[in-house]
Amino acid sequence: MPSPLRGQLDEEGRLVEQYVQDAFHDFLKSSLAHAKAERLLDVEVLSGAEGDLMITGPALSLYFAALRSTTDPPSVPLPHMGNSSPRHHLSLDNCPTVFIPFLRLWSDCVPAIQGLAPEHKHDLARVICGLPPLSQPVLPTLNRLAADLRSISIEISQRRSFQDRYASDLQAAIDVGARADPGTVRVKASFVPPPAYTPPDSDTAPAFSGKASLGPPSRSRSRPRSPHVLPPSANAPPRSPATPPTPTIATTTSPAIELIRETLYAALADVFASTPSLLTLLKSDPPRAYFGAVALAVLAVSSSAITPDGAVVGVRGIPLTLSKCPAPLRPLMRELGAIGREAALIEEEDTMEAIRLAQEGSEVPVPRLERAQLLLERGAGHDVRGDGGRRSEEGRAVAFANRVNALALSMTRLPEFRERQDDVFKVLSGIGLSS
Template structure:
């Protein structure tokens, strides 16, 4: 197949970032036009838009790719400049893991029928497929694109510009008045605010970092299949929290002592914070990650703490056992906290289910003198810490076997999505900088 704008030089990270955000704005605007999201949702950045948006951008890029190996034509800042592709030969080292996972999925995406490409896009958006059955690899592809999106969303440069991307999509083609609230005429403004800058967590009064200016590009509008369809409803969160739990293990002392009447979200928050120290202290690689890449390291620690707490701090009847002994039942949670609580308990139930399945399979293999594969939860922990790119490299290197249909990736994404939702809550944001100081203190930095 032809190469589009062959390049032998390495692109800068800034060039790739600018191009990605230009395409992200286009993708969000297109999805808004297809009625999968509306201006109000873009303005509030509700749900898991930080995951869905970049994942759709990667999906659209896969449909556009016409080279082998797959590459992405970058937006042209001037018609007089030659076309440039982002390819394995010129990709900055920081983005090679992302590009590798994406390029490995491009042939599979392009080989899908239009109907199944439609289903893939819906699954990326958290919607159910319209056709049945679907190919087994669609779930895995969607999970891997969302996993790359999660890693991209933890980059500080992305966080600082995401609000501008949302606003550009809100303002795109507003002649139909969709960017204004019905009956009010109010212009919708993107309310997304980046999380605290952990690099400055140890300074007394950190100064806010200015967001980079988003350049205007004359980029082509991608050809995107119609994603809209009948009964386009977002599935509601559900909990399968009836599985028995192991006896909770002791946790390190929490940075604060909660009063008996502490709000539900504080009990969940402090339980997670205690588990953060528990997962951090025996993991040198995680300690190094926090030192070298604070935002990514902090996020990985929160996600690993969710997995730890959901399996060790849940009672048999599905209540959270707080760090000071309080128990919190779902029925005691305020309505706005219940979805998080249900997902937290549900993650623990699924972790135990996966562990039981692996134990049963290991016993059967041992009886037949067959090699016992690595437990899937161990793979999940590595994905949470290192990202999908590093994990797939070890799989391709023959060190491990991938889980069927990408189940480990799907589960890791579920944990990461909950971490992102929790970290965006005011009750978590107000304590994140203090907790990061505590973690840095534990590491002796």
Template structure:
């Protein structure tokens, strides 16, 4: 009787992935989907685009049914498996492989011009075929959702700059290589601390209560149920002339405190996967701010979108410096989309009740679940909720409703903004302190 399949090591799979990632970025540059300037600046959501391209090219190369990932040989003398399948995939990567495998046959079945358009959409470019293929955005959303999960892993972040540099140098003469440097900088490392070291992490001027007090005159009714041992420091720097980036940053971090107060599962996640928990918290904070703090143009006295944030300060789009406007504009657009989704949810509930049917879960709730639980949630009939036990996702079954796919696409948009903001210098400077504060959070 043969034993259970031997799982590949995470380190081996990571090495294979980065080998393919360099090739994917190089090929994208050769096909003019990405140029050297974009690769070197690492602007936009390149942190998502790169892994998504890698998944796209892997789908084209897959030759098995069910789909598996062909693996490169690390040396001539080594004899690794030819493919990574669900049977030998490391447990940590199985949700990624499961979601990716659902797209393989669809990608391979596309006409060549539509395959190329899919790559263009992944890179943020417009499709060229007329009429455009109606299903490409949904496929791209799935690939980008997996890419977001990969990009949140510290092992990926630490190696991504070298992947970008390899693509930049590809095709250049040896004497001209490395003249253009990849400027990608990973976010700060989140290091959980021991109880004995927590006292050193306290701010000299902590908030009088939870972070929620920054956005409302009094704490929320449930504020007594959770306290961080080290509250987020008060944004005393926010004087009348405080930079807009500081205002938005402090507003988001106040919302982050609220998110952690409400989500016990995130506080549990801080212990087992702190980096993932931090990004999930930031993404949920962005969604909260976009709903509660963004005032649509029609409701604002200035006739343009406005954010009402910490210490009851306000900020309009025109008051933002040029380099920050794309971020604030996207935050306002996410708020508008969230309100539209909420209205659709209400109409769907009313329609279902009138027809005597059970209403489906609100799409906005599903968006929050994807942000919190990751891409695997959208394809799993059993997922962790606050107060419930963790459930493995190795045997997850895909959901195929169009509503669910739209929830994943919306979550992708929020995650992309979270990743973009956390790369900005002003956020990185503050993140280091926020990471230390979160290190003291307990269930």
């Protein structure tokens, strides 16, 4: 008799990625439908195309999976994938290698989630969906748990296999309980996957290895410096004189979206130059390297190129004011400025805390802003709390990294980014070869 596990386990005894993906999407559909029934998400939200929806859905699935976990250590109960298919529990023993960091972080959250009072469990689901908690005073742990689950969700949402199937997941949730009257207009999910990154030819992909630890970017609010510069780590190799010039086509008459795009792409050159690990990743996992680099570029630009009145000083010193920005792009502009202000506040708090601890003779932990940068570079599950880092009850470093990642997701979904994406990365890949 053939084994019921045939086709579901690889040679190392781990569940194959495709099986886990199929199970996750099956679970995602039921989780979204449950969230709709609980009025955490309504049909209007499910049918919309907001970028945050791509983060909320998987995070809710992770939350419901935590509630249903019955093993120690925690494992994810996977749904049945057919009448003859056994029910599996996704654990660290059988998890595909690529998902292990996410599963480990999720496992850390499970005991805290299951230990919440019923009203706080409901509040956690609300926070994940961007809704205010109902219980007062607000339990600080909820923000940390929501931030951790959303950080895993961001990693999931970057995978093309997820993006291509998310619209059908949303549609399935919309259709649950919908009226079947002939005259009723069917509400359709308008979610469209962001443009895919096509990696450059393998012969031009960099084969540069190394490890960087980014320091907090310096800022000047009165005189924004060029966003081309992200201060490199002390351990990062210096830029070679042969480094290709920063690719840009922006002029004084370029549309706003082109100025924003080219400003971010200009910052990418220095992000890659100061973060060798991204150059390595660019060869093995181009989409993840691309997203991590864009997120770090977003942080660099927001920290160095925003004026006090909210204008962006872009490539060639061209300023873009909020009033000159088209209405659809203004939320992105506002968020870019807000991230810069929060980064400045976090850096100031880190400095004051470091001074206080030094005066007390206590060990100074890794600053929150540096931890956030490491999360942007390495992804969820690669925190530094086990290496002298700190873990606040509110999870502010993770929440801040999530905010930057969410803006990066929104920007990379814009079609205009796809227009220059391939050309820019073909040029940037030369950094690794010439350094």
